[in-house]
Amino acid sequence: MSVKKDSTGRRYVQAEVEVPGSVEEVWAAIATGPGVASWFVPCEGGGEVGATVTTHFGPGMDSVATVTAWEPMHRFAAESGDLGPNAPSLATEWTVEAKAGGTCIVRVVHSLFADDDDWDNQLNSVESGWPAFFRILKLYMTYFRGQHGSMFRAMGMAQEPADAVWTKVAGGLGLTDAAPGDRRTAPPEAPALAGILEETAGGGHPHQVLLRLDQPAPGIAHLFTMPMGGMVVVCLSMYLYGEASPAQAAANEPRWQQWLAGLFPPPGGSPMC
Numbered sequence: 001m002s003v004k005k006d007s008t009g010r011r012y013v014q015a016e017v018e019v020p021g022s023v024e025e026v027w028a029a030i031a032t033g034p035g036v037a038s039w040f041v042p043c044e045g046g047g048e049v050g051a052t053v054t055t056h057f058g059p060g061m062d063s064v065a066t067v068t069a070w071e072p073m074h075r076f077a078a079e080s081g082d083l084g085p086n087a088p089s090l091a092t093e094w095t096v097e098a099k100a101g102g103t104c105i106v107r108v109v110h111s112l113f114a115d116d117d118d119w120d121n122q123l124n125s126v127e128s129g130w131p132a133f134f135r136i137l138k139l140y141m142t143y144f145r146g147q148h149g150s151m152f153r154a155m156g157m158a159q160e161p162a163d164a165v166w167t168k169v170a171g172g173l174g175l176t177d178a179a180p181g182d183r184r185t186a187p188p189e190a191p192a193l194a195g196i197l198e199e200t201a202g203g204g205h206p207h208q209v210l211l212r213l214d215q216p217a218p219g220i221a222h223l224f225t226m227p228m229g230g231m232v233v234v235c236l237s238m239y240l241y242g243e244a245s246p247a248q249a250a251a252n253e254p255r256w257q258q259w260l261a262g263l264f265p266p267p268g269g270s271p272m273c
Helices: 023-031 033-037 120-128 130-143 162-172 245-263
Strands: 010-020 043-045 052-056 062-071 075-080 090-099 103-113 149-158 183-185 194-199 208-215 219-228 231-241
Touching: 010 120, 010 130, 023 033, 023 090, 023 103, 023 130, 033 043, 033 149, 062 090, 103 120, 103 130, 120 130, 130 194, 130 208, 130 219, 130 231, 149 245, 162 219, 162 231, 162 245, 231 245
Parallel strands: none
Antiparallel strands: 010 103, 043 052, 052 062, 062 075, 075 090, 090 103, 149 231, 183 194, 194 208, 208 219, 219 231
16 A cells, blocks of 8 residues: 555545445445444534534544535545644545445545655555455445444553464454354353454454454454554454444443453553543
């Protein structure tokens, strides 16, 4: 992945995925708050040019953008200051393209105008996050299309080597040596987790799994570890579907946070979240 440039000074990156569903179904998944929250993160707003879109990545990590184009069932665009107070505006464009056979291409393009490459690393970082989320979107559209879900994220930090951290996490959940298509169930001492393993390492994360769940509820779980700042981050994102999903997400988030804190006690004994 790399930043592309054109003669106008525009620098941009893009990512795309082919997913099952009609244009109307795919548009609902990428252009409405409930749809976006079902495979990405909580989001609200949009719907017309000039409207504000707020995307919630975590405490103190909101992204606020202004809609600059709105063509229902086809395209929308927005601008934000996500790269920082002294950075150029980041323009993001989403498009949906119908394909034969009942699928659609979803494409996102992030662009800015700059005379130098000072912001190229940030653009590459933005681009690198989409493959994992697009795999979740594809699973959502394949198995849970149209269902509004509730997501939560539990995180931990470890000072051990990355391989050792993954071995501890995967072993604690009964995922050691799991391969796509395997059904796995976590042992009783772990929070409820059972389902079909859909994918393993990929998207820049050598240690990760993507599960299609039936426990603690129908849904999707993305678990990965990643070196960061001399430590290793352990992150679980879980998307639960059905009428009871808000209550199930609220009940399961503290259980997972407590379990991760037990595996990797935070410095000083204080929880991360």
